[in-house]
Amino acid sequence: MGGLEIFIDGTIRAVEIILSGNPEIFQITLLSLRVSLTATLLGALFGIPVGYLVAIRNFPGKSLCIAVINTLMGIPPVVVGLVVYLMLSSDGPLGFLRILYTPSAMVIAQTVLTFPVTCGITISSIISLNPRLKETLVSLSAPRFWEAVILINEIRIGIITSFITAFGAAISEVGAIMMVGGNLLGYTRALTTAIVLYTNKGEFSMAIALGIILLILALFVNLTLTALQMHYRRHKG
Amino acid sequence: MGPSGSGKTTLLRLLDGLEFPDSGEIYVGGKRLTMESAPKIRANVGAVFQSPVMFDASVYDNVAFSLRFRGFPASAIKKNVEEALKIVQLEDEAKRNALTLSGGEAQRVALARVLVYNPELILLDEPTANLDPSNSMIIESVLREARSEGKTVVLVTHNIFQAKRLADKMALLLAGEMIEIGDKKTFFESPSDSRTRRFIDGDLVC
Amino acid sequence: MAQKKYMLKGLLVLAVIATGLALPLMNTPSNVGNRLIVATTTSTADTGLLDYLKPYFDEKYSADLVWLSLGTGQAIAVAARGDCDLLLVHDREREDEFISSGNGVLRVTVMYNDFVIVGPPDDPANASGTDAIRTMRKIAESGASGGCVFVSRGDGSGTEALEKKLWESSSVCGFLLSGWYLSAGSGMAATLRVANELGAYTISDRGTFYKLKDSINESLSLVVICENDSRLLNPYGVVLINSSLYPNINSDLAQKFLLFVTSPEGQDLIGNYTVGGRQLFFPIYGQTEKIGLPREYETIAYIENLRKGG
CATH class of the missing domain: 3.40.190.10 (Periplasmic binding protein-like II)
Structure with missing residues (x-):
């Protein structure tokens, strides 16, 4: 088959898979979605508070710290995969957890990837807030906790942006989950690792079909997040 | 009062403990204001600066935050916030996002945000600058009410007529120096500094 | 009054959703119970041989055969860290090295292609x-x-x-x-x-x-x-990993897989697997001398002994 035919065939197969609800592909898709969403949320759970503290506090080496976090946004997933693999490996310091080649390991690896994204975007959003906001909070005697509540509320559009970026990075990466998930059939096989497998097998149209499904999935998640973002923006008037 | 750059805003910021003096001492309500005592003193001081910043939340929440900061119970918050909004005549806008307010409405919310926690000392920096008369009238009436309740109000204004309407005591700042301070009558009729005379007459002084 | 969702609530919601999503993922470790993880080369995984053998093996031993499709180098490195239960690879020198370093206990040729x-x-x-x-x-x-x-x-x-x-x-x-x-x-x-x-x-x-x-x-x-x-010639070997070094590996099931692929049934299955009408792998357990390789007397004796014992 020529390139164009493979693409057309792949599109047809994607439609077939979606319409027929192929249970194997459905399971793979669900795993991808679940792992990447969990990783995005966990990344935010750690990234937002850490990012907030880094942005709000003054400490020696703050610039370096921010630069490191921003650099980590660009870390190759396969490096994260290798590091997490070595941690979770039987011989590794966290080997006792016995979670290598499980979806949990995939979540951990992707959380390492999404954390700097949420953290970095939180930092830059907080830093670019009007400094008078903080002063107003001081003047109104806001305790630290409430100061955080209000400032983080101010950057919620930025936080949704970080969700979109982090989820995009997670759902599309293959290096990390291949390494720590192992692409085990029916267990840790995700869309991206399945795409690599089909490509290696030379079954290009199936790989294209899964690629299309992945894009559709990402589109739906992003539509939801963008709608939320628009909602907030509209409320700002 | 005083011309631009004379230090009016800085004076208010010093009184609110947002800045600290390089030399000299500040006393608020008989207590010395220092970096350490500032949080405690500030809790009883309400400041509204020029073009106040609104939080990205409803008008209600903007006002309620001041009480939440102070750990008020929910029922008390509701009652006090509704009262404060009524005073600034914004009770119908409670659900609106504060970022969509006009300048005058934002000034009023900022004032309500301060009134709601009932501070002893209220600091205002040009609260009616660039506002239309209806907004200015609401704010002035609120200030009169606050004074009648025995609160101290420090008002910075460019507007001599407003000063005449509202003030008990007047002070004039020139280039960071308080050259005149006294009750309203003395200030306007027999000031001790010739520059005050010229300022009242509308001459440019600096 | 409609209260906005503030940070605490927001983070709480995040945490709850994340836990909700993660809980169904937190199943048992990958290599306990009936799951057998074989580290193998792309040539056995990507040709579909293991997909073909899986249902037979799974049914016979109520097992769940899964595999890591890696290069031989990575497969052996993963095995040397105790992260898989069994090796199925094709690099005789490194397989022997794996055995002599004590990481593996047994290596036997099960099939070949070229x-x-x-x-x-x-x-x-x-x-x-x-x-x-x-x-x-x-x-x-x-x-x-x-x-x-x-x-x-x-x-x-x-x-x-x-x-x-x-x-x-x-x-x-x-x-x-x-x-x-x-x-x-x-x-x-x-x-x-x-x-x-x-x-x-x-x-x-x-x-x-x-x-x-x-x-x-x-x-x-x-x-x-x-x-x-x-x-x-390209002989494929199955390597049993030293379970005294890696107590967590599923050595029992690994042994069963070894017995399965060396059994007449397993050997026949390997020989019957075709792609596009072509046979890809040739069973050769116990007959290595036929393709000019030395006969693996001791290993075969050991395996046959195991078979009788089991």
């Missing part, structure tokens, strides 16, 4: 024949004079190990940095596609080559240049 040297149909190096050494020399000569290009896997795989051995036997050296020798750093199928695009020579296992040829036959113009040389 490598083919493939190249462009016009064979610019004039290298076609059944003597792999001659073919390699011809390619090197032609390459040195700019006549052709050779693409190596370059990924530390068993295939690359064989290629290096062939160069050595052909007394060709100093090729690593020469312009006609490219290192793809990829799996077999990807390397074949690179060679195809460049009109270059490469070495492939027969299975992957024909599998790819069948699936993209119009665009894969490479043809077999050299085959049927005993030096191109």
